[in-house]
Every structure is written in structure tokens, then in C-alpha cells.
Amino acid sequence: MELWILFGSFVGLLVLGTPIAFCLAISSLFTILYLGMPPVIVVQRLNSGISSFALLAIPFFIYAGDVMARGGIAEKLVRLAASMVGHTRGGLGQVNIVASTMFGGVSGSAVADASAVGGLMIPQMRKRGYDIDYAVNITSVGAIIALLIPPSHNMIIYSISAGGTISIADLFTAGIIPGLMLAASLMIAAYWVARRRGYPAELFPGWHRIGPIVLNAVPGILLIAIIFGGVRSGIFTATESSCIALIYALLVTLLVYRSMSWHDFREATLGAVRTTAMVLMVIGSAASFAWLLALLQVPAAMVAAMQSVSENPLVIFLLLNLILLVLGCFMDMAPLIIIKIG
Secondary structure (H helix, E strand, O other): OHHHHHHHHHHHHHHOOOOHHHHHHHHHHHHHHHOOOOOHHHHHHHHHHHOOHHHHHHHHHHHHHHHHHHHOHHHHHHHHHHHHHOOOEOHHHHHHHHHHHHHHHHHOOHHHHHHHHHHHHHHHHHHOOOOHHHHHHHHHHHHHHHHOOOOOHHHHHHHHHOOOOOOHHHHHHHHHHHHHHHHHHHHHHHHHHHHHHOOOEOOOOOHHHHHHHHHHHHHHHHHHHHHHHHHHHOOOOHHHHHHHHHHHHHHHHHHHOOOOOHHHHHHHHHHHHHHHHHHHHHHHHHHHHHHHHHHOOHHHHHHHHHHHHOOOHHHHHHHHHHHHHHHOOOOOHHHHHHHHHO
């Protein structure tokens, strides 16, 4: 009965359109009340789920991404991407993907990526005759690249959920090639759709204009190298690298570009606070939900069920991915990682 309450209330709230964080927390509360346990356990588990020093990396990376978006660094990365691939068929779609890849290498957040790059690219794509479905799909799918390449927030969450047995630096390194492969695949698909729809190619700016564009984008590119190089070499941890990324982004926007006004700084701060609150609420609620699953021995039952189908590791791996594919249609990746490992 406890499982029916847990999963039934979760699915019911999900169908009603309740935000995923509240679905997880409320369904956990209903189950704990049915079990006769103190409801404060939900708050305690939620708090313990976000009480990790390594999780501090997430708000600082989000903050750095917002500062870059408001301070003009994101715009310069978009110009660099335009000089590289803008002259191909459906050039603005290619620019969107390349810019998302570069910006994702700083923010580590698909939400920040879509907000920063989409805010710049979607209006330009609409102005040049691109269909709105193409512009929005390119932006949303391109933002997923940030989930693979360092400093991906999900990799940080995965390392923490695994008890720190998996190095964040190793996860960052492992995500580079799949992230670049995903970007290349998206660019091929975008080019194919652009040819079918007859979207235009932008004019090549000329080699004499590319040099200044590259120089203007160098500070943003250096930040990507600082984050990955520092963590990979062991000079600083992922949490420390997020703080360095924020300080570096502030110094570049205030002293080098001088494009950050007080209003922009305030909006970047408020935007980072809102995004961080949303992300941490989801993580904490997922931790509470995962604790209940462990208490009710759901993971052991799932393992037994999958082993009854096959004991082949490859088959079990495919079954896990199939479950994640289905659940991913309704849930964000962060709670899925926590629930799966928990």
C-alpha cells in the first residue's frame, strides 16, 4: 500500500501539472504520514540532500553563466560562432549549436544555456525568416550539450550521489568527446533541415574581420580552459573552480569589456538565485523520495525483476536506459540520477 501511495500521488500530481520538485516532496510526505512517521523527516531528508560542500559548485557556475550572459561575454561567443559556421546553409542554426557548446562549457547548465543563447539567437533567427519551431528546437536541443561537457551540473550530482567514489575530474574528461559528437550530430541534422526548408546562409565576414572577433572572444574561451584544466590537473576542485569562474567572469565584464552595469549585475544575481533555488529544491526533494524508495526496498525489488529477465550486463544496461528514457519524458535528469543511485 505504501508504494501505491508513493507512486500514485506522484503520478497524480504530475498529471495535474505540479512542478516536479513538489511532486516528489508531497508524495514523500503522504507516504510518511501513512507509515505513521513524523512529517519533519521530509524536511530533514530534503536538507540532508543539499547539505554537501561539492554542491556549492552548482550555484556558482549558474551565477557565472548569468554574469556572462548579462555582461556581454555570451554575445561575443555567439559572434565567434557566427564567424566560424555562419556562412553555411541555415547558418544561424549552426551558430546556435556552436554557441551553445561554448557557453555550456562555462555555465554547465542547460537552463542557463538556453536562456543566454536563446535570448540572443531566437529573435535574430525569426528576423531572418527562420520558422519559430526550428529556432526553438535548435535552441532547446543545443542546450542539452551543456549536460555532457564540463562543467556539467549533472556530473557533479552523479559524483556526489555515488558517495564521491567517482572523480568529478574523470567525469568531466569523459564527457568531452560525447558532447562534441552530439554537437556535430545536431549540426548535421540542422543543416539537413535547413536545406529542405531553404533557409539562407549568412555572408562570410572575411578573414580580415575574423581576427578581432576571435580576440574579443578569447576571455570567454580562456574561462573554459581554466575550469577544465584546473580541475583535471588537480590545482583546484570543482567547487573551487566554480568560484574562480565567477570571479573571472566578474573581472572580465567589469574591467576588460566594461559592459556590466549595476542593473545587469542585479539582474544576474536575482536570476542566479532563482535558478539555484529551483535546482536545489529538485535535488532535495529527490533525495527525500530516494530515501523512501530505499526504505521500502524498491531498488532491491527492481534488481530482482531485471535479473529475472536476464543476467546479461548488457541487457540490464539497456533496460536501465529504457526506464530512464521513459521517466525522462516527465522528470529532469538531476532527480533521476539521485533516485536511480539512491
